[in-house]
Amino acid sequence: MYDRALVEHLLPAVWGDQSAYGIRNPTAPDADMPKGSVDPKTASLLFAHLADIRRGWATAPLTVGERQALVLRYGADLPDAEAGALQGVTDRAVRYRVERGVGKIAAHLNGCEYVDGYDELEKAS
Template structure:
């Protein structure tokens, strides 16, 4: 079982709406491409596909408030800046930042099984 953190969830969130975004995700622990390849045990090989399935489930099941869900969608799904989201939602940029942070936090909690 993977313990999800904010950094991983923020990296995976765009794949909820754009499946092609997964092609740009690389393993930060992988060796350089010019290094010789070692044999890999397929049982522990990669977790990308599991992460992709989990992030979609987390997005659907996390108890986000409507304004948090909208802010997260606009920020990670449509790549809008916080100033534009603030204009759309009729709030300050700081409020948008808080909504996005809370939304991502709720998704992390949901994926880790600690959601209230």
């Protein structure tokens, strides 16, 4: 299941192949922990997540403004004020577009229809 945090964690890899090298598996143990035996077939879902996030970016029903805001935030790593100046909107509008865009991608990857307040619906059920 894809949640907002995982989508935000993976989005930079959509625009830069090299950024995937900096992505850590959030469920992996710390590097200083003793090594144990690991089945390589079940060791990590990272590559599946990377493929899914690229598919989600290409196929999610995002508006042009949401796509632009996501590229400026996660692709170019610009602060909201600069992204807003480039888009001709306020920084608050950029945050709203990013929030909706991330939510739409997460819902699309989960096979659900996006509804505003998606995270609150998950907690209620």
